[in-house]
Amino acid sequence: MRTLLCPSRAARPHVCPLFLAFAFAIFLAFMQGCAGGPTPREQSQAVEVSARSVEALARALTLAAYEDARQSCPDRLPDCMSDVEARWAPADASILAARLALISWLAANQEDAWMAASAFAMALDDATSVLRRLGVTL
Amino acid sequence: MPVAQIVIAALGIIAQALPGFLASFTGSADDAAALDKARHAIAAIPHHPALDGINRWRDEEVDEITQELPIGPAAQRKR
Numbered sequence: 001m002r003t004l005l006c007p008s009r010a011a012r013p014h015v016c017p018l019f020l021a022f023a024f025a026i027f028l029a030f031m032q033g034c035a036g037g038p039t040p041r042e043q044s045q046a047v048e049v050s051a052r053s054v055e056a057l058a059r060a061l062t063l064a065a066y067e068d069a070r071q072s073c074p075d076r077l078p079d080c081m082s083d084v085e086a087r088w089a090p091a092d093a094s095i096l097a098a099r100l101a102l103i104s105w106l107a108a109n110q111e112d113a114w115m116a117a118s119a120f121a122m123a124l125d126d127a128t129s130v131l132r133r134l135g136v137t138l
Numbered sequence: 139m140p141v142a143q144i145v146i147a148a149l150g151i152i153a154q155a156l157p158g159f160l161a162s163f164t165g166s167a168d169d170a171a172a173l174d175k176a177r178h179a180i181a182a183i184p185h186h187p188a189l190d191g192i193n194r195w196r197d198e199e200v201d202e203i204t205q206e207l208p209i210g211p212a213a214q215r216k217r
Contacts, residue, residue: 044172051179058187065191073195081196088188099183106176 043113047106050120054098057127057138061091064136091134094127 038046065088073080101120108116128138184190 040169041172044169044176048172048176048179051176051183055179055183058184061187062184062191062194065188066194067191069192069195076196081192084192085189088192092186092188095183095187096185099180099185102180102183106173106180 038110038113040110043108043110044106046117047102050105050124051102054095054102054124054127057098057131058095060136060138061088061095061131064131064134065091088134091127091130091136094123094130098123098127 065084068088069081069084072084098120101116101123105113105116105120131138
């Protein structure tokens with residue numbers, strides 16, 4: 001019986017080199033899996049790109065808060081401005097949380113990198129939800 | 139003959155894995171540069187972006203008042 005992996009197995013009962021190579025490749029993949037997570041450079045690059053996204057989100061937030069303050073408080077009365085500040089405080093808190101998640105992600109070792117990335121993703125999702133609730137166009 | 143095939147197959151796989159393996163030793167400078175760029179990108183995120191926007195509107199008022207009052211930096215510049 002001939003197989004694709006080991007065509008000559010039936011003819012000559014030796015250990016098939018292709019099978020060994022396949023097993024070695026699986027072993028290498030397994031060892032890479034055991035090493036876990038991205039390389040330090042990949043991790044830094046992912047954090048950098050994510051940080052730029054959060055920065056863009058923060059810039060949009062600044063403009064939206066400015067517009068809200070300008071339209072809600074044309075006379076800039078202190079009570080009115082305090083109300084606007086209170087309304088936008090959760091958005092600042094969510095951006096701060098995303099920033100802290102990025103710092104944790106960058107400081108995470110390879111084993112914890114995926115967990116830290118997941119925590120950042122959740123923080124970013126929370127921030128975008130808060131911003132959408134406040135009417136910020138994303 | 140089978141041993142030669144095994145060795146050739148193993149060498150082929152090692153040749154594929156070797157560049158990545160070596161890069162883990164030689165890429166430390168690139169790692170440091172990438173880490174530095176990531177730190178800068180995080181530092182560029184404003185701490186209180188919404189409050190910054192609200193304060194920008196509040197500061198525009200201050201500028202208008204100082205321009206109208208006969209005192210303050212704007213008035214001194216006019217003199």
